Amino acid sequence: MAENLKCSHCNNPATVHLTQIVNNKIIKVDLCESCAQAKGVTDPEGFSLADLLTKTNLIPEGGEPQITCPSCGLTSADFRRTGRLGCATCYLHFIPLLRPVLEDMHAGTLHKGKVPQVALSRQSAAAELQTLKNALERAISEEAYEDAAKYRDQIQAIKKSADSEAVHS
Amino acid sequence: MIDSLIHSNKAELTQSAKNGSPVVLSTRVRLARNLVDTPFPGRASKSQRSDVLTKCVDRIAELPQMKQGLFFDTAELSDLEKQVLVERHLISRELCEAESGSGVFINKDQTCSVMINEEDHLRIQFMKTGFNLRSVWKQIDRFDSSLEDGLDVAFSQEFGYLTACPTNLGTALRASVMMHLPGLVISEHMDKVIRAVNQLGITVRGLFGEGSDATGHVFQISNQQTLGESEEEIMSRLGSVFKTIIDHEINARFKYLEQNRARLLDQIGRAFGTLQNAHVLNSNEAMNLLSLVRLAVDFEMLPEVNRSEVDRLFIECQPGHIQHAAGEGIEPDARDLCRADKVREEFARFPSLNFDKVNVIE
Numbered sequence: 292m293a294e295n296l297k298c299s300h301c302n303n304p305a306t307v308h309l310t311q312i313v314n315n316k317i318i319k320v321d322l323c324e325s326c327a328q329a330k331g332v333t334d335p336e337g338f339s340l341a342d343l344l345t346k347t348n349l350i351p352e353g354g355e356p357q358i359t360c361p362s363c364g365l366t367s368a369d370f371r372r373t374g375r376l377g378c379a380t381c382y383l384h385f386i387p388l389l390r391p392v393l394e395d396m397h398a399g400t401l402h403k404g405k406v407p408q409v410a411l412s413r414q415s416a417a418a419e420l421q422t423l424k425n426a427l428e429r430a431i432s433e434e435a436y437e438d439a440a441k442y443r444d445q446i447q448a449i450k451k452s453a454d455s456e457a458v459h460s
Numbered sequence: 461m462i463d464s465l466i467h468s469n470k471a472e473l474t475q476s477a478k479n480g481s482p483v484v485l486s487t488r489v490r491l492a493r494n495l496v497d498t499p500f501p502g503r504a505s506k507s508q509r510s511d512v513l514t515k516c517v518d519r520i521a522e523l524p525q526m527k528q529g530l531f532f533d534t535a536e537l538s539d540l541e542k543q544v545l546v547e548r549h550l551i552s553r554e555l556c557e558a559e560s561g562s563g564v565f566i567n568k569d570q571t572c573s574v575m576i577n578e579e580d581h582l583r584i585q586f587m588k589t590g591f592n593l594r595s596v597w598k599q600i601d602r603f604d605s606s607l608e609d610g611l612d613v614a615f616s617q618e619f620g621y622l623t624a625c626p627t628n629l630g631t632a633l634r635a636s637v638m639m640h641l642p643g644l645v646i647s648e649h650m651d652k653v654i655r656a657v658n659q660l661g662i663t664v665r666g667l668f669g670e671g672s673d674a675t676g677h678v679f680q681i682s683n684q685q686t687l688g689e690s691e692e693e694i695m696s697r698l699g700s701v702f703k704t705i706i707d708h709e710i711n712a713r714f715k716y717l718e719q720n721r722a723r724l725l726d727q728i729g730r731a732f733g734t735l736q737n738a739h740v741l742n743s744n745e746a747m748n749l750l751s752l753v754r755l756a757v758d759f760e761m762l763p764e765v766n767r768s769e770v771d772r773l774f775i776e777c778q779p780g781h782i783q784h785a786a787g788e789g790i791e792p793d794a795r796d797l798c799r800a801d802k803v804r805e806e807f808a809r810f811p812s813l814n815f816d817k818v819n820v821i822e
Contacts, residue, residue, distance in 0.1 A: 363499040375579070375624045377503035379496055379614035382622050389626060396627055398661065399688020402620030404631035405601070407608040414496070414612055 298323035360384050420449055461532065462541045465548070466784065471570040472589060473548060474772040479764040482757075483706045484591040485638040485678065485771055488549070489600050492623045492632035493582040493607070494614040500624040501562070501577040509561030509577050516576045519610045520565045525603050529567040534558055543780030549587065554578050572603065579624050580632075582607075589771070591706075593635060593699050597691065620687060630687030635698055638667070639705065642677040642755050643712030646724075650679075653705060661685045662701055667747075676747030676774060681705070713755070717818065725815060728756045736807040741800040746777045760817045766810060773806065 296305040298321060305321035358367045365377035367388055376385060393400045423446050430439035469475050473486060494500055495515070498508050513533075520526055534542070534555060542556040550573045551564050562577035575583040584607070586600040614622040620630035628634070644650045654664045667678045681702065683694050717724055731752035734741075750770050757767040775781065777799055783790055786798045 363503050365503065373502070374626075375502055376500065376622075376626065377624075378499040379494065379616075379622045382616060382619055392626055393629070393687060397630065397685045397687035401618060402616070402630045402687060403693070404620055404633070404690045405604075406617075407605075407613055407615055407621075409605075410608045410612050411615065 296321045298326050300326045356387060358384055358388065416449065420446065423449070461537060462544060465530065465550075465566065465570065466544065466781075468568075468570065470568065471548075472587065473570065474775055478589060478768065480767040480771050481590040482767075483639055483641070483709050484702075485640055485774075486549075486587055486589050487592045487596050487635075487637050488585060488587040489593075489596045489633065489635045490583060490585040491600060491604055492580040492621065492628045493584065493604070493611075494622055494624070495581050496612045496614045498581070501558070501579065501581060502624055504577075506560060509559070512581050513561045513563060513576050515611070516574075516582060517563070517565065519607060520574055522610070523603065523606055525572060525599075525606075526565060526567050529565055529572075531563060531565045533563040535560055535562075540780060540784055544784050547775055547778040547780045551575055552578060552583070572599075580628070589768075591637060591702070593637075593695055593702075597635070597695060601691070627684075628686050631689070631691050631694065633686055633691055633694060634682050635695055636680050636682030637702055639679050639681055639702075639709070640677055640751065640754055641679055641705070641709050642751055643709045643716060644705075645677045647712045647716050649708070649712055653708065657681065657701060657705070660697075660701060662698065675744050676751040678747075678751070678774070713758070717759070721818075725818065728752045728759075728761070729813060729815075732756065732807075732810075732813055735803050736810075738800045738804065740796045741777075741803060742796050743777055743779055743782075743799065746799055746803060747774065750774055750777070756813060761813045761815060762811065769806065769810075773803065777803065 296308065297303065298305045301323060303323035303325075306324050306327075308321050356367070358370075359365070360377055360381045361384070362380035363377035365381055365385075367385070370376065370381075370385060370388060376382065382389070390400065423442050427439055427442040427446065430436070430442060465471070495512060498504060498512055501509055501512075504512065517531055521529075521531070532541075532545075537545070539556075542551065545551040545564070546553055546556065548570065550566055550570060552575065555562060555564065555575050555578045558578060562575070564576070565574040566572070571588060572584070572586050574585070584600060584604060586596050586603070588596050616622060621632040623629055623632050641650065641653075644653055657664060661684045663682050663684045665680045665682075667675060667680065683698050686694070689697070731749040735746075735749050735753065750773055753762070754767060754770045756762050757764060757770065776785075779792075779795060782795045782799050782802070785802075786795070790798070
């Protein structure tokens with residue numbers, strides 16, 4: 292059966308067949324002699340397929356999910372070529388490609404270190420403020436003045452507490 | 461542009477008032493940080509990069525640690541000036557190649573440098589002579605916290621600080637020491653040490669980082685992993701590995717001295733003689749000879765004050781420094797003459813080697 296398989300890259304008869312379990316999924320790759328050489332697959336025992344998948348184009352385009360970052364436009368092909376991500380939002384979208392890489396690379400996959408408390412609380416306060424401002428505008432345009440007054444008071448309260456914090460720090 | 465840095469009499473690595481310590485030349489810790497809402501430098505537009513530069517420079521200039529610090533725009537530095545900053549470990553080779561809108565902020569005593577728009581928006585580095593992991597961490601942690609008070613950094617609860625390269629994710633912390641390991645090299649144990657520490661997720665590189673060789677028996681040893689462990693865990697693991705390496709180095713030195721006394725003292729004596737009398741000296745040779753003189757200080761054949769002079773020469777004998785001192789555009793051959801002149805002049809002030817002081821470990 293294996294004799295009938297074709298190389299996933301060039302359609303020549305495949306002579307190198309790799310099967311590995313990566314993240315509980317069975318991954319199979321078939322390669323012809325010359326593609327295997329070109330991809331550096333010479334000793335099937337001695338390397339991790341997961342490693343290879345992230346570093347080279349072992350699986351041809353289309354064989355894995357094509358991801359594009361909605362924020363900076365980075366594609367999975369870009370990521371595989373450079374090994375770099377484009378922006379903070381990439382980390383939300385490239386997780387399927389990243390996770391196996393991180394497991395290999397690091398001591399764990401969950402951050403256990405320092406947390407930028409001040410910057411984070413400022414960011415969430417800013418986000419809350421923006422939501423209230425949007426609600427206020429909507430209420431005004433809908434002539435829901437009671438709601439608008441409520442939103443305005445909340446906005447003022449947040450601004451006031453931010454100001455007094457700034458004075459104290 | 462960088463003259464005030466080179467001629468500063470307070471620079472940590474070249475003008476340290478301390479005598480330096482055996483084995484460990486210096487300790488460095490660096491943190492990578494990115495601003496939220498702007499693509500990382502490699503993917504940012506020219507105007508985004510220049511916005512980030514302005515924002516960061518403004519914020520850094522406000523910090524007390526940067527009082528009297530200097531900012532250099534990469535575009536305004538000559539190739540030679542960049543090389544000098546690389547040799548002083550104040551910027552990376554990558555920053556030299558960076559596109560427009562990048563630069564470096566360096567504090568007064570050159571213990572802190574912040575690169576802007578290198579691979580990440582911010583690369584903060586603190587360094588100190590000797591083995592000082594804890595105190596360098598404390599300094600950089602404080603600096604980083606006050607920086608974050610004024611800048612919104614990219615951070616996720618799951619992955620920690622978000623970096624352009626996933627290898628830096630999490631703490632984004634790289635702690636490294638510069639170690640002088642002639643004992644392990646001469647006794648041919650270095651390969652074994654490198655293999656062993658690699659297994660522990662620790663990297664060994666030459667004096668100038670990736671791809672550089674270990675001239676002068678000087679190695680940079682640092683953590684590879686940044687995610688899944690806290691800063692404290694990373695540093696305590698590193699600290700104990702460093703201590704083990706130091707012990708092995710000291711043992712290797714004394715063992716070699718015991719078994720090959722005449723040979724080792726001959727090597728040291730000839731190195732000293734060459735540095736005192738050479739008229740042509742390339743940088744590799746200079747590094748390797750200086751390494752033997754540093755070893756002589758550790759063996760108490762020279763007073764301790766000479767150690768920091770050797771450490772300064774390690775840096776000032778680099779090609780960029782020699783060329784900068786001689787004025788731009790001298791040929792490599794002429795550089796070797798200038799280097800020999802400089803070293804001869806400095807070594808004329810050294811006392812002679814005291815071979816009687818060398819004692820085998822009791």
